[in-house]
Amino acid sequence: MKYYAAIREALRCELERDPRVFFMGEDVGKPGGIYAQSRGLQEEFGVERVRDTPAGELGFMGAAVGAALTGARPVVEISFADFIPVCLDQLVNQAAKIRYMSGGQARVPLTVVTFGGAGRNAGPQHSGSYEALLGSIPGLRVVMPSTPYDVQGFLKAAIRDDDPTIVILNKALLGLADDSEAGVEPIPFGEAAVRREGEDVTIVAWSAMVHTALEAADRLAAEDGVSAEVIDLRSIQPLDGETIGASARKTGRVVTVQETVSFAGIGAEVAAEVSRRAFGWLDAPVQIVGPPFTPVPFSKLMEEFVLPDAGSIVRAVREIL
Amino acid sequence: MKYYAAIREALRCELERDPRVFFMGEDVGKPGGIYAQSRGLQEEFGVERVRDTPAGELGFMGAAVGAALTGARPVVEISFADFIPVCLDQLVNQAAKIRYMSGGQARVPLTVVTFGGAGRNAGPQHSGSYEALLGSIPGLRVVMPSTPYDVQGFLKAAIRDDDPTIVILNKALLGLADDSEAGVEPIPFGEAAVRREGEDVTIVAWSAMVHTALEAADRLAAEDGVSAEVIDLRSIQPLDGETIGASARKTGRVVTVQETVSFAGIGAEVAAEVSRRAFGWLDAPVQIVGPPFTPVPFSKLMEEFVLPDAGSIVRAVREIL
Amino acid sequence: MGIQPELRLQMYETMLRIRRFEEETAALFAAGDLPGFVHLSIGQEAVPTGICAALDPADTITATHRGHGHILAKGADMGRMMAELMGKRTGYCAGKGGSMHISSLDLGVLGANGILGAGQPIAVGAALSARLLGEERISVTFFGEGASAQGGVHEAMNLAAVWKLPVVFVAEINGWAELSPYSDHVSVPSLVDRAAGYGIDAASVDGTDVEAVLDGAREAVERCRSGEGPVLLEARTQRWHGHFEGDRQLYRPEGEVAALPELYDPLVLQSDRLLELGIASEAELDAIERRVAEEVAEAVLFGRNSPESAPEDALLHVYSTDGRGGAA
Amino acid sequence: MGIQPELRLQMYETMLRIRRFEEETAALFAAGDLPGFVHLSIGQEAVPTGICAALDPADTITATHRGHGHILAKGADMGRMMAELMGKRTGYCAGKGGSMHISSLDLGVLGANGILGAGQPIAVGAALSARLLGEERISVTFFGEGASAQGGVHEAMNLAAVWKLPVVFVAEINGWAELSPYSDHVSVPSLVDRAAGYGIDAASVDGTDVEAVLDGAREAVERCRSGEGPVLLEARTQRWHGHFEGDRQLYRPEGEVAALPELYDPLVLQSDRLLELGIASEAELDAIERRVAEEVAEAVLFGRNSPESAPEDALLHVYSTDGRGGAA
Numbered sequence A, B: 001m002k003y004y005a006a007i008r009e010a011l012r013c014e015l016e017r018d019p020r021v022f023f024m025g026e027d028v029g030k031p032g033g034i035y036a037q038s039r040g041l042q043e044e045f046g047v048e049r050v051r052d053t054p055a056g057e058l059g060f061m062g063a064a065v066g067a068a069l070t071g072a073r074p075v076v077e078i079s080f081a082d083f084i085p086v087c088l089d090q091l092v093n094q095a096a097k098i099r100y101m102s103g104g105q106a107r108v109p110l111t112v113v114t115f116g117g118a119g120r121n122a123g124p125q126h127s128g129s130y131e132a133l134l135g136s137i138p139g140l141r142v143v144m145p146s147t148p149y150d151v152q153g154f155l156k157a158a159i160r161d162d163d164p165t166i167v168i169l170n171k172a173l174l175g176l177a178d179d180s181e182a183g184v185e186p187i188p189f190g191e192a193a194v195r196r197e198g199e200d201v202t203i204v205a206w207s208a209m210v211h212t213a214l215e216a217a218d219r220l221a222a223e224d225g226v227s228a229e230v231i232d233l234r235s236i237q238p239l240d241g242e243t244i245g246a247s248a249r250k251t252g253r254v255v256t257v258q259e260t261v262s263f264a265g266i267g268a269e270v271a272a273e274v275s276r277r278a279f280g281w282l283d284a285p286v287q288i289v290g291p292p293f294t295p296v297p298f299s300k301l302m303e304e305f306v307l308p309d310a311g312s313i314v315r316a317v318r319e320i321l
Numbered sequence C, D: 001m002g003i004q005p006e007l008r009l010q011m012y013e014t015m016l017r018i019r020r021f022e023e024e025t026a027a028l029f030a031a032g033d034l035p036g037f038v039h040l041s042i043g044q045e046a047v048p049t050g051i052c053a054a055l056d057p058a059d060t061i062t063a064t065h066r067g068h069g070h071i072l073a074k075g076a077d078m079g080r081m082m083a084e085l086m087g088k089r090t091g092y093c094a095g096k097g098g099s100m101h102i103s104s105l106d107l108g109v110l111g112a113n114g115i116l117g118a119g120q121p122i123a124v125g126a127a128l129s130a131r132l133l134g135e136e137r138i139s140v141t142f143f144g145e146g147a148s149a150q151g152g153v154h155e156a157m158n159l160a161a162v163w164k165l166p167v168v169f170v171a172e173i174n175g176w177a178e179l180s181p182y183s184d185h186v187s188v189p190s191l192v193d194r195a196a197g198y199g200i201d202a203a204s205v206d207g208t209d210v211e212a213v214l215d216g217a218r219e220a221v222e223r224c225r226s227g228e229g230p231v232l233l234e235a236r237t238q239r240w241h242g243h244f245e246g247d248r249q250l251y252r253p254e255g256e257v258a259a260l261p262e263l264y265d266p267l268v269l270q271s272d273r274l275l276e277l278g279i280a281s282e283a284e285l286d287a288i289e290r291r292v293a294e295e296v297a298e299a300v301l302f303g304r305n306s307p308e309s310a311p312e313d314a315l316l317h318v319y320s321t322d323g324r325g326g327a328a
């Protein structure tokens, strides 16, 4: 199944399963989504449950929070993660805190689906992801599936979960296919996946960069005879420190790779986990590979220049071998 | 001079110095600010240059961006850092990126002054600071002065600088006095201050936690005979990796302390700097001291429980000695 | 539809409960017994009272930072409110929210809110879920002139109008937003002027007169229940106290504050009416006064005698699954 | 005030420049020669043309994601625009912005914007600085019905109204926001209905008729310049192409798109008028057509022949002081 179709499959399954679930966002209803991610769902479930919104994210994100508070289970799409800043208050001051501020009375079973990621020449305002920001908010959960299988599993888990969860999808992966079929079970939050086992170095990645990391691991094996372990974080909040720590203790060397700027990012948090759990085992400092500290430029050449590729990972690994 | 008065002093100085400078925010004009931080300025400089805004931060933050783009030098106050999410788009997608997106044509000489910090029983929606979020946005500068002297120096530097700078002040420090007087010179961004020299361990802090760190250092000296170096970051973006690295190489042990949750925070970034610059010198993993992963609770007892105090720092130091 | 005598009396009592509760709150704050920020609605009691008198228990409200009145009028227990103000374990929010964040999901109070313009989209969502789940309830949201400048209020009104949802937007106009007057925040004489921009019905009522508020509320609620979409109801009222306790209101024209009780006391207006219409006697009003005084005294006692929240309870309620905080 | 013949002709040429530039853009995109997202304003040329014809060079505009027309009408060079679309070094933004972010500070183009509702507060700020710095210029901001749902548009209108700033809010209503119709986004027949909520003047004009737009714009600009505060000007127009290039508009009623050129072509309307009034002959119009075709061809050539931006130039312009990116 393809990545975009996995979104639709998970939504269909949950809409069918639970009448309290509904899906809304810009152009997700009648037009079926700008990536066909919800095509056919409005025909199947009606305009009340698959709903086109006005182009005001603050309003409909807040409405999702209010609906979640009062018995419904909204799934709301923010078509680009870059639009999260216009509705951020409803996420960080409302959805994330309402249960806490209410002393445990309230539940906010909200799922946010959004499209992040760079590499498509979408320019500075359409290439962001915001996983570090969202992951650092107590009360929110954040997942970033890198495969169609994970899209289905995490989206279902998010919708069935009683807390607000942000599912950050990646635009660059929309056409990616794997052999998953309908019926994937929900995946528990907080479990990373070891995508490739290795002995010499651990490469930690998430979202689209997982595939880049696997490419780098192939190159390292072929060109350097180096056996790299590749960990796909999958879940940003909670983060699977255990899997990271175990791998770091085994290999003694860790490289993280991300497509968002690394200042106070998930790479730094992974490094902190490694330091907490594997300090005595480390043979080299954790290498955090990420773009330089700039917005994402429009031009192809410039965008390619700032984004990490397999070569950047290979170089970082070689530096600590 | 007191911390709150240093704000006023810096504003007065810059308003006098440059007719393009103006100051606006909620209740900063006629009422003189809820902390008296701008008392008297409207009388002195008039309603056009010291301006009360409607209670819509997105609108007036955007207006500040537009004014900065067209020749003025706005200083805009967001009375609580917690309100930054309602106007975040104007900071991260506009102010921070406009120069870049314009290929260097534009300048955005914008200064944002905001009040962060917990410890005042202000509850979950009035105790945030957001330094990690803001610090991780290319195009923005972020400073967090811990003394009245630094308030004056950084505020002046921010106003004279041609790029958007966020000055995050701390509510808990408003009444703090030092022996600074009017006329402090602008302080260059990116230079941390060593507040106390020491040999055995480096404590890195910023904003209110600098004072807590100094208290901890006193206790460590008295109770354990441990000599702690205390570094006040002052500037979050750019971060002074050099000073941090040099101290870490000297002491071999680093503890960071922050009052915001530490997941993918500035502590993690400091730890990453330490790892990059002092890996071979480290005798222990960097300890990141921060509150547990929760919103800031209202009740005094609960708030005290979550916030780090000198005792938390002392314990963290003892753990790695 | 006329107003039943019992309801007229009951609304008087509700207003008195709000007044005495907040007077006591002011005293406790002045004595240093209450932490944090406290915003009082003394002088504005008729607004939440008249509105909530038109509601069913299942209907929901979102309150503001100045929300004690909204929440009491929706039926909250004074003791648990006072305990919350004191940060005690028995408070509505187990001491985690404080004055600015009281909620009672059971009573349909979706929460006071420390962020202007945030409650309005949430209220739209409550109306949306009602439709989706086939529940009859409507949704009410309070906000002031200050908040009316927020994008969230606009987005909420637009959304409710486009989707024809049963939301009553109550604009509680007390003349001030923090330390600055109405005219610093709004460019039109009345927020009713905003309604045409969304194609929704609107009315303005005297927010000092609880029966005028009730009349307006009933009409608005009626429209909502019959599926005609959202309504904007403006209530013009007066803020007697400072923006927060401790604010001495030096920015207000000399004498203005002192004159308010004489000119705009919703309690006097209603008690005069009750006496005049023979609905209550002085003695009956005195009895209410005593009952309310007792309720307040008990609430304070309840708050004081309640156990402190355990510090480590700060770790609870971040997520619903684990009870404890998630990551470190 | 009548419209001078030269201006009538000039506006025709401006519209034609926009049309041909965008037709060429569409062709290049279809051929795979342009990266990223491209939103075209074909069919809407009369709006920016009529508006900008009423402006002085010092006046500023903020444009939208569908901004080529706005920017060309404000005087931009086609070659540098085409180069920007191609991501070349000679583009207005040195290839960093692309179609959605073109700006030219020299021409008063404060930028197209990829975020709905963001340009309006920025435009308010430009008017604010004009007042502060004692400059005569006014500020114009374009937005569509989709963006009108954003809180930023409301906050900007409110702010401009409270402060009586010289801002013209141009609501460019093309019937669609992305893939969904006007009625999904707005609950009133016309955005003019919003103006009363801010106490500002408003008018609606036929956005297919460049002279009607110019008349409306002149009146709005006049009010602004004379210090009467902001104005809302609605222009009803039609979007011929998809939301972005590549969008086949399958969601539109059968035949609607095909009928648009027949019914709503601002170029035909104006050329017919010019011929009828004897302001131009067929031959003169042909000459304009050839001139514009040449300009477009040159622009494409300029773009193609321009040097690629150096990859490492990605590090420039993050901050103004260092020229290079700040932190790692």
Ligand SMILES: Cc1ncc(C[n+]2csc(CCOP(=O)(O)OP(=O)(O)O)c2C)c(N)n1
Pocket: B026, B055, B057, B079, B083, B086, C064, C065, C066, C114, C115, C116, C117, C143, C144, C145, C146, C147, C148, C174, C176, C177, C178, C239, C243
């Ligand atoms: C987003 C946001 N901005 C600013 C504030 C600070 N603030 C708290 S109350 C207030 C004034 C509110 O005025 P109004 O809406 O009229 O309500 P009132 O206080 O008069 O009841 C302001 C500006 C806030 N809480 N949230």
Ligand SMILES: Cc1ncc(C[n+]2csc(CCOP(=O)(O)OP(=O)(O)O)c2C)c(N)n1
Pocket: A026, A055, A057, A079, A083, A086, D064, D065, D066, D114, D115, D116, D117, D143, D144, D145, D146, D147, D148, D174, D176, D177, D178, D239, D243
């Ligand atoms: C904040 C934000 N939300 C959503 C989008 C995605 N988006 C781009 S254009 C558009 C529709 C805009 O419609 P309108 O304002 O009518 O302008 P038009 O495209 O018709 O010119 C949307 C929803 C965006 N760019 N920014």
Ligand SMILES: [Mg+2]
Pocket: C144, C145, C146, C172, C173, C174, C175, C176, C177, C178
């Ligand atoms: Mg008010």
Ligand SMILES: [Mg+2]
Pocket: D144, D145, D146, D172, D173, D174, D175, D176, D177, D178
């Ligand atoms: Mg449109």
